[in-house]
Amino acid sequence: MSSVWLPCGDYHQNYVEDQGWWQSKFIKGKMILLLAIVFIGIPSLAVSPEGEYWVSVATMVGYTAMGALGVQLLIGFAGLLTLGHAAFIAVGAYTSTMLVLQFPWPQFIVDWGLAYPISIVAAGVAAGLWSVLFGLPSARVKGFYLILTTMGAQFITVDFVLTQYVSQIGGRGQAFSLPPGTIKIGPWVIESDVQIYYVMAVLLTLMVIVLANLIRSKPGRAWVAIRDNDIAAEALGINIVWYKLLSFFVAGFMAGVAGSFWVCNTAALSPEHFPWFLSLWLVGVILIGGVGSIQGAIFGSIFMVVIMELLQMAAIPIADYYPQVLFSFAYIKDMAFGLAICAFLIYEPNGLAYRWWQAKNYFNLWPFSY
Amino acid sequence: MVQVGELKEGDTILKLEDVHMSFGKVAALAGISLEVKKGEIHSIIGPNGAGKTVMMNCINGLYKPQRGSIYYKGQRINSLRPYRRAELGISRTFQKLELFGGMSVLDNIRLGRHIHLKSGIVSGSIYVGKTRHEELESRKFIEEEIIDLLEIESIRDQTAHMLPYGLQKRVELGRALALNPELLLLDEPLAGLNLEEVEDMARFILDINEEKRWKVTCILVEHDMGVVMDISHRVNVLNFGNQIMDGPPEEVQANPEVVKAYLGEEDLYSTRR
Numbered sequence: 001m002s003s004v005w006l007p008c009g010d011y012h013q014n015y016v017e018d019q020g021w022w023q024s025k026f027i028k029g030k031m032i033l034l035l036a037i038v039f040i041g042i043p044s045l046a047v048s049p050e051g052e053y054w055v056s057v058a059t060m061v062g063y064t065a066m067g068a069l070g071v072q073l074l075i076g077f078a079g080l081l082t083l084g085h086a087a088f089i090a091v092g093a094y095t096s097t098m099l100v101l102q103f104p105w106p107q108f109i110v111d112w113g114l115a116y117p118i119s120i121v122a123a124g125v126a127a128g129l130w131s132v133l134f135g136l137p138s139a140r141v142k143g144f145y146l147i148l149t150t151m152g153a154q155f156i157t158v159d160f161v162l163t164q165y166v167s168q169i170g171g172r173g174q175a176f177s178l179p180p181g182t183i184k185i186g187p188w189v190i191e192s193d194v195q196i197y198y199v200m201a202v203l204l205t206l207m208v209i210v211l212a213n214l215i216r217s218k219p220g221r222a223w224v225a226i227r228d229n230d231i232a233a234e235a236l237g238i239n240i241v242w243y244k245l246l247s248f249f250v251a252g253f254m255a256g257v258a259g260s261f262w263v264c265n266t267a268a269l270s271p272e273h274f275p276w277f278l279s280l281w282l283v284g285v286i287l288i289g290g291v292g293s294i295q296g297a298i299f300g301s302i303f304m305v306v307i308m309e310l311l312q313m314a315a316i317p318i319a320d321y322y323p324q325v326l327f328s329f330a331y332i333k334d335m336a337f338g339l340a341i342c343a344f345l346i347y348e349p350n351g352l353a354y355r356w357w358q359a360k361n362y363f364n365l366w367p368f369s370y
Numbered sequence: 371m372v373q374v375g376e377l378k379e380g381d382t383i384l385k386l387e388d389v390h391m392s393f394g395k396v397a398a399l400a401g402i403s404l405e406v407k408k409g410e411i412h413s414i415i416g417p418n419g420a421g422k423t424v425m426m427n428c429i430n431g432l433y434k435p436q437r438g439s440i441y442y443k444g445q446r447i448n449s450l451r452p453y454r455r456a457e458l459g460i461s462r463t464f465q466k467l468e469l470f471g472g473m474s475v476l477d478n479i480r481l482g483r484h485i486h487l488k489s490g491i492v493s494g495s496i497y498v499g500k501t502r503h504e505e506l507e508s509r510k511f512i513e514e515e516i517i518d519l520l521e522i523e524s525i526r527d528q529t530a531h532m533l534p535y536g537l538q539k540r541v542e543l544g545r546a547l548a549l550n551p552e553l554l555l556l557d558e559p560l561a562g563l564n565l566e567e568v569e570d571m572a573r574f575i576l577d578i579n580e581e582k583r584w585k586v587t588c589i590l591v592e593h594d595m596g597v598v599m600d601i602s603h604r605v606n607v608l609n610f611g612n613q614i615m616d617g618p619p620e621e622v623q624a625n626p627e628v629v630k631a632y633l634g635e636e637d638l639y640s641t642r643r
Contacts, residue, residue, distance in 0.1 A: 232468035237456030
C-alpha cells in the first residue's frame, strides 16, 4: 500500500518508487499536463485583448498564491498563526525596488539584466530576516497571542517604517515608480502582460517545488510535528525555537519573493499596496483553499481572485440600473470575502483541497464505492 | 564529570541524586535517589500521585527539578533542554498518547529519526541528492528495524489519530525507538490495552531490551504488577514522592511496607493471573 492511490496490481518494489514524487504514470501525465497548461496554454490566450485580460487575472492568482504559500507554511504546516504577512511582502517589494533604483550596480550587471534577479533573492533574504525578527515572540507565545504579535509586524513595518521613512527616500512623497525598461531579466525587458505572467509562473512553480520538498524532508516534518504536538516534538529531539524561526524565515523569504514580483507587475510602489487587509485576505485564502495543503493555497487563490473578477463583471451590467453598485464596489468585495469565509467554515471547513481529494478518490474508485 | 563513551553492561547509565520537585506545596518528588544500570529494565511503581510521571519528566527534561542532580553517563544534564537530552540518547513514550495526529504512521516514525538526519532548508528544498539519499537510508532503517519488529506493516500509511488505541501505543513505541536511544523511558506503555496487546507490548519491551541489535535500557512506569514483576530486573517503589524500596522484584513483593502502601492485602498476582 502506498500513500497515493495506485491502480490494482501496481505495487512499489522499492523505497525509491515509494518515496517518489510522481508515483504512477497517470499522476505524471496529469502533472505534465498541468505544467503545459500553465506555461503554454494560458499565455497563448493573450492573442486577443479579452484573453490578455484573463492572463493578467492569472497573474493576480499567482501573486496571491505566492503570498498564500508563505501563510500556508506558517499556519498550515508550522501551526503559527500569523496576521502580518503583508508586511513581509512589502519588505520584499521595497528591498527589490530600492536595489533596482538606488543601488550603484556595476554597468555589466545592468547590461546583462541581472539587477532585478539579484534583487529578488536579496528581497527574499531581507524579508526572511525581518520575518524572523517578528517571529521571535513565537518562542514564548502561541495561538491567539501570536496573531497579535504578528499584527504588530504589520503596523510597525508598513504603517511606520515604510510609510514614514522608506517611502520618503528620493523626495517623491508616497509612491515609487519604476521607469519603463528598469526591470530586466537577462535580455528580456519585462513589460507586457504575458512576460509578467511568465515571471510569475516560474517563481510560483519554484516556490511550490521548494515547499513540497521541504515538507517531505527533515525541516518540514519538524514543522508539522510542532504544529501537532510541541511537547512530544521537543522530547524527540526537535529544537522547537530554532524550527519555528526557520519557518518564519522561509515564509518571509517567500513573501519577499512575492513582493519583488509585485514590483514588476505594477511598476509602481506605495505602502497602500500592502494594507493589513492583505494579510487577512491571505489567511482567508488558505482557509477557503484548505489549511495544511499546498494545493489548498493555490485553489484558494484561484477561487478568491476569480470570484472577485466575476463579481466585478456582474457589477457592470447591474450598474446600468443601480449606479450605486459601481461606487460601492469595494464594500461589496469585502462583503463577498466575509461571506465566502463564513460559508466555507460552516459547510466545508477542510477547504477546497479536501473536496478535490474527495473527487479524485471518487474517480479513482469509480464505478465502485470502495 | 566524566563523559564515558561506551558503557559496559551493568555500568550506571542514569543516576538521580536527591531530586526534589514540588508544585506549590505538593512535593511530587521529595529527595529521590536512584541508579539505573545499563541493560536493565528498571521499573518504577507506586500508587497514583506517587510522582512516577513527574520523575520521568524530570529525567526527560520537560520539568526542571528544584534541587538535586541528574547524571546521564556521568554527565550532569540538569540544565539541558529536552531536545538536547534526546540527542544524547534519551527517548520516551508518553502516558497519554502524544502522537502527531495529523501525520501518517510512517511520518511519525520518520520524525523520530530527526536527530539522525542532517538536511537543512537548502538541501531540503533541493531534495535531489543529499536529502533524497538520507531519506532513503532512514526509510530502510525504519522498515527493516522498527516496522518489522513492531509488526505494523499494514498500517504504515494510515493517519495516526485514526488508529485504535493499542496500535497508537505501538506506533509511539516505534517513534521512540527511531531515535535509536540508549535509554528509553516508557510511561505506562500497557495502560488501557487488552490482554493480547499487553502480551505483545511486553514482548516488544523484552525484545528491545535483550536483542543484540537494540540493547536499550528501559525505565518502565507501570501499574500492571504481573508484567512488572515478570520482566523487570529491578523495581523502585515510590509513595507520595518518597522512595519506599529499591530492589529486585522478588524482594519488593516480599516487603510488607510495599504491600501495605500499594499492592494491597490480597495476593499480588490475583489481578492478572
